Amino acid sequence: xxxxxxxxxxxxxxxxxLVAAINQGDDxxxxxxxxxxxxxxMRLAWRFTGHHDDAQDxxxxxxxxxxxxxxxxxxxxxxxxxxxxxIRHLALAASQRRRRLAGSEQVPDVSESPPQxxxxxxxxxxxxxxxxxxxQHREILLMRFVDDMTQPEIAAxxxxxxxxxxxxxxxxxxxxxxxxxxxxxxxxxx
Numbered sequence: 338x339x340x341x342x343x344x345x346x347x348x349x350x351x352x353x354x355l356v357a358a359i360n361q362g363d364d365x366x367x368x369x370x371x372x373x374x375x376x377x378x379m380r381l382a383w384r385f386t387g388h389h390d391d392a393q394d395x396x397x398x399x400x401x402x403x404x405x406x407x408x409x410x411x412x413x414x415x416x417x418x419x420x421x422x423x424i425r426h427l428a429l430a431a432s433q434r435r436r437r438l439a440g441s442e443q444v445p446d447v448s449e450s451p452p453q454x455x456x457x458x459x460x461x462x463x464x465x466x467x468x469x470x471x472x473q474h475r476e477i478l479l480m481r482f483v484d485d486m487t488q489p490e491i492a493a494x495x496x497x498x499x500x501x502x503x504x505x506x507x508x509x510x511x512x513x514x515x516x517x518x519x520x521x522x523x524x525x526x527x
Contacts, residue, residue: 352416360408367407371400371445378424381484385428391435395427402427414493421494430511466516474509481506 348369350358353371358366378399382392397480402423403410412419467475480486480494490498 353412356412381424383426384467386432391431399423402429418490475506478509
């Protein structure tokens with residue numbers, strides 16, 4: 338059922354308003370919600386899988402999971418907070434399946450960018466630094482500064498205490514500062 342809203346005009350309804358509309362049978366509202374979050378979901382799925390086809394499958398499975406929540410779904414947090422654990426779980430499962438089929442134990446580097454995105458000059462150094470972090474610190478840092486999630490949203494998405502999120506974020510940013518100081522020191526020595 339299409340609403341009076343044009344497919345080409347931006348929809349300024351909040352995610353909560355879209356969810357309420359979907360619960361009332363507005364299929365167009367689901368399309369808007371999907372289009373609003375698909376690029377973020379695809380980037381996140383790619384970050385976990387390292388494989389374009391797997392990331393697309395994860396995105397499709399994630400939104401199929403969301404569809405099954407209706408009618409009756411209540412969004413009590415940000416949509417990204419709700420979708421993050423589903424994408425993460427499905428992406429890690431897809432990566433495990435791919436490794437089993439390929440007989441490889443290689444884990445994708447979640448700090449890399451999808452291949453279709455251009456890489457700036459310092460990206461290789463950034464990727465190297467990100468890969469030097471523990472997976473927990475890297476994930477928290479990417480969620481905060483790439484996915485632009487708040488600390489409470491990260492805590493909810495990962496089912497962690499807020500204090501743990503704050504601690505991991507603090508240690509990761511502290512490591513970033515130390516790496517920057519080492520780099521500046523190396524540049525001065527040249």
